[in-house]
Amino acid sequence: MISLTEAPFEPGALLASFCQARSETGAVATFTGIARAESGRAHILELEAYPGFTEAAIGKIAEEARRRFRLDDVLVLHRVGRIAPGEAIVFVATAASHRREAFEACDFLMDYLKSRAPFWKKEHGPEGARWIEPRAQDHADVARWEQKESTP
Amino acid sequence: MARVLLFGPLRDLAGWRERDIAEATSISALKALLASEDARLGEALSAPGVQVALDQAIVRGDRSLGARAEVAFLPPMSGG
Numbered sequence: 001m002i003s004l005t006e007a008p009f010e011p012g013a014l015l016a017s018f019c020q021a022r023s024e025t026g027a028v029a030t031f032t033g034i035a036r037a038e039s040g041r042a043h044i045l046e047l048e049a050y051p052g053f054t055e056a057a058i059g060k061i062a063e064e065a066r067r068r069f070r071l072d073d074v075l076v077l078h079r080v081g082r083i084a085p086g087e088a089i090v091f092v093a094t095a096a097s098h099r100r101e102a103f104e105a106c107d108f109l110m111d112y113l114k115s116r117a118p119f120w121k122k123e124h125g126p127e128g129a130r131w132i133e134p135r136a137q138d139h140a141d142v143a144r145w146e147q148k149e150s151t152p
Numbered sequence: 153m154a155r156v157l158l159f160g161p162l163r164d165l166a167g168w169r170e171r172d173i174a175e176a177t178s179i180s181a182l183k184a185l186l187a188s189e190d191a192r193l194g195e196a197l198s199a200p201g202v203q204v205a206l207d208q209a210i211v212r213g214d215r216s217l218g219a220r221a222e223v224a225f226l227p228p229m230s231g232g
Contacts, residue, residue, distance in 0.1 A: 033232050047231075048159060050224060053208045078231065090232050110232060119231035120160030131161040134230045 001074075002058045004049055006081040011091050018075050018093045025072045025095040029102035031110050037085035038125070045083040046122040046129075054118045061112045068149075069105035071096050076109065078119070111141040154182060154217045157224040162202070166193045179204060180214045182223060201228045 011032045019028055035045045062074045073095040083089055090113060094105040113119075115134035122131050153174045163169045166186075176182035187194020196202070205224040206215050217223065 048163075050157070050159060050205075050208075050226070053205060053224070056208065114232040115229060117231040118159075118226060118229050120227065121230045122160075131164075131227075132230050133228050138230075 002055050002062060002076045004051075004055060004078050004080050006079070008079070008083075008087050009077060009091065011088055014075065014077060014091050015093060018073070018095070022072070022095060024097065026097050027099040027102040028093060028095050029099070029106040030091065030093045031106050032088050033090040033110070035083045035085050035087050035089050038123075041125045041127075042085060042123045043126070044124040045085075045089070046124060047078075047080045047083060047089070048120040048122070049078075049080045050118045057116075057118050058113070061109060061117065064112075065094070065105045065109050068108065069094070069096060069101040071101065071105055074105070074109070076113070078113070078117075080119075108145055111138075111145060114138045115142055153219060154221045154223050156182065156186075157222065159224065160227045162193070162196055162225050162227055165196055166190065176217055178214055178216045179206070179211070179223060182217065196227075197225050199227075202226065 015030055036042060058076055062076060065071060065074055071094055075093040077091045079089050092106055092109045094102045096102040096105065115138040120131065122129050153172055154176050156171050156173055158166050158169055173182060173185065176185055183194065183197050186197060203210050203226040205226060207222050
């Protein structure tokens with residue numbers, strides 16, 4: 001399931017419900033991204049999405065993860081709007097028969113969400129606001145999976 | 153008529169998020185029209201890394217715009 005939410009969420013509750021009613025899943029891995037205070041430089045993070053298009057783009061990334069890692073299930077919940085330091089921005093959960101696929105799928109999904117999902121992120125701090133662009137490391141992270149896919 | 157959507161820093165640069173533009177019949181004509189109003193915005197819309205979505209699908213190169221087309225300019229994305 002893919003969804004965007006303006007409201008804060010509780011990762012533990014999402015994990016508990018994601019784990020319910022599974023008989024063939026042997027492994028669930030999760031990732032929770034949390035807004036940093038950046039030593040006082042960031043007061044509020046503002047996340048913008050393109051409603052409809054953003055969910056569809058994440059859906060394609062999730063489908064690719066299901067195919068590559070033979071997942072039983074995947075959950076992506078992403079905040080939009082204004083986010084305070086310490087609040088969760090993104091929660092990803094993956095369910096697979098075995099742990100390796102669950103771990104790798106989680107890693108894959110986050111790498112794509114960082115620089116390939118239609119979100120725009122603005123940091124509001126004491127010195128004003130600035131838009132955050134993906135770092136070179138984010139592009140390198142996503143490139144790892146593209147190399148793996150082309151290797152026979 | 154095209155509905156034009158700007159995201160991220162493009163929205164701040166232009167000072168608007170959404171506009172209906174009746175005159176534009178193609179993406180290139182739309183860009184030229186916006187550039188004639190605001191040269192800095194025109195330059196930003198054509199910058200490398202800015203993708204264009206027509207009716208919520210990424211397109212490369214020029215496209216003609218039908219009635220009620222939705223054109224979105226998408227600067228480099230940053231989630232998570």
